[in-house]
């Protein structure tokens with residue numbers, strides 16, 4: 043291994059102001075002063091690096107991160123492009139010299155939909171040798187899931203096995219991904235800069251976390267609440283709410299398929315309980331998530347996740363209070379027991395069971411994860427409702443270990459909106475209406491999965507799209523859980539909704555779900571698909587989306603008279619052509 047020499051400073055005659063030149067020189071020097079940057083001996087210092095950034099994404103985070111990195115890479119003088127994994131095959135890797143993979147993980151440690159085909163290709167025996175390739179992988183995930191960043195790990199390990207050279211260690215990011223992702227990118231750039239001659243950069247600005255100007259993740263808009271009503275009727279076991287917010291004065295724009303991210307505050311009673319159990323009075327100064335001092339109570343209300351536990355939280359806590367019982371539970375051989383212990387337990391349970399009465403508030407806060415915004419599929423179209431955004435939210439309440447629990451954000455939206463709500467738009471280019479407005483669309487969205495389809499239908503109706511619309515909706519009972527019933531029936535009457543299939547699971551002795559309705563309509567569904575229809579699924583990822591996917595393959599196999607392999611290929615093709623898209627959670 044050879045260590046990279048620092049890059050040349052920006053010459054005096056480069057087209058920058060002295061301040062820009064000073065910043066750039068500082069930035070490059072900073073990158074190289076981190077010390078850990080090493081290149082393998084056979085790297086080629088003189089050639090211009092052509093960087094391909096492949097993203098695997100379900101809800102758009104990896105895509106926007108990749109596009110942002112490509113923009114910054116170009117500013118640093120690299121030739122770079124971001125590509126959707128769905129549009130990329132393993133064979134194309136023969137023309138790639140420098141590859142960055144940025145991917146999330148979904149389901150039970152699975153690749154996101156757009157990464158499935160490439161992932162399968164690369165993991166198969168037919169995968170090409172990649173001895174010519176230099177690469178680095180960034181994982182996006184959530185430590186609440188057992189298979190944290192599994193897809194990124196698999197890509198990373200497989201590329202190495204196929205002979206590619208890893209130029210930078212993989213970083214696996216938790217939901218709070220920005221700083222870790224940025225530092226990974228800077229590290230990768232530092233390595234790459236050692237192997238190329240840079241053309242003059244055209245424009246440079248400090249490499250901050252990217253965000254479109256205006257309101258965003260680190261600067262949410264305070265949206266006034268316009269409407270908050272329960273959509274279920276008496277007799278329902280559920281509480282599903284329609285919420286409308288004003289975006290007036292924000293310049294925030296969204297497209298059908300996007301999500302709204304909401305910053306909630308924790309339940310004040312839970313915060314009070316936590317203070318009581320920990321013995322703090324809440325006035326102690328601690329560091330908030332923005333790095334500034336604030337009273338503990340405020341930090342617990344707004345800045346930190348005091349809800350559900352995961353392995354990471356327990357590991358930190360166990361080190362903090364040195365409890366043999368927890369240490370035992372965390373041993374690899376007790377992972378099943380750990381899962382059982384974690385299920386339904388929260389911070390309040392932990393500090394009740396293992397008191398931390400003599401601790402400093404700052405040490406306790408250091409154990410907590412930052413509060414994360416929750417995403418909600420947008421249920422309105424700006425064309426139909428200028429300056430408004432609507433959501434359809436299922437309120438989460440349950441009881442575990444003798445305590446009534448409240449989902450942080452959903453119950454905040456249901457019960458506690460006292461001032462305007464901090465929001466930003468989370469763009470999701472992986473869930474979009476067909477560009478060709480004459481295409482038919484099939485929408486499968488039981489429960490709150492109806493949300494983006496309300497948006498789709500509003501948009502298609504207002505825009506006069508000529509393609510037909512087919513909705514599969516389901517919930518528990520038709521009398522109490524037919525969300526947006528009047529709207530849907532009126533769309534049917536005025537001819538905007540061409541087909542509607544309903545599945546109410548508890549209206550009859552046997553359970554009927556949307557996948558059963560799909561089976562009943564198999565021939566027609568196949569006709570629509572063969573006619574070029576786009577198919578969308580939104581809602582529950584754990585069961586519904588899997589059952590719908592299995593039914594879709596069955597229908598294609600039967601109606602298309604195919605083998606199961608050919609049907610699976612057909613589905614892959616639909617995904618590649620962006621005619622099968624899922625917004626599942």
Ligand SMILES: Cc1cc2nc3c(=O)[nH]c(=O)nc-3n(C[C@H](O)[C@H](O)[C@H](O)COP(=O)(O)OP(=O)(O)OC[C@H]3O[C@@H](n4cnc5c(N)ncnc54)[C@H](O)[C@@H]3O)c2cc1C
Nearest residue numbers: 386416417418419434435436440449450451452490493627
């Ligand atoms: C892209 C995307 C789009 C989404 N769109 C929507 C939408 O349109 N509408 C919508 O309502 N939601 C939507 N969600 C889900 C939403 O983001 C939140 O996850 C949901 O509202 C719960 O958040 P919360 O803060 O209320 O609950 P949290 O405080 O996050 O608690 C939820 C957690 O509680 C635990 N839990 C729940 N029930 C039980 C139980 N019975 N026993 C034990 N543990 C339990 C589980 O660990 C669960 O993950 C979407 C999510 C994504 C990623």
Ligand SMILES: Cc1cc2nc3c(=O)[nH]c(=O)nc-3n(C[C@H](O)[C@H](O)[C@H](O)COP(=O)(O)O)c2cc1C
Nearest residue numbers: 099100101102103104146147151183184187190191
């Ligand atoms: C339904 C669902 C399943 C998920 N499964 C996993 C998982 O198994 N492992 C993991 O590390 N992250 C998991 N995540 C978290 C996502 O990978 C994470 O939110 C990521 O930032 C999303 O990036 P994307 O928007 O590019 O898809 C899951 C998220 C959702 C909504």
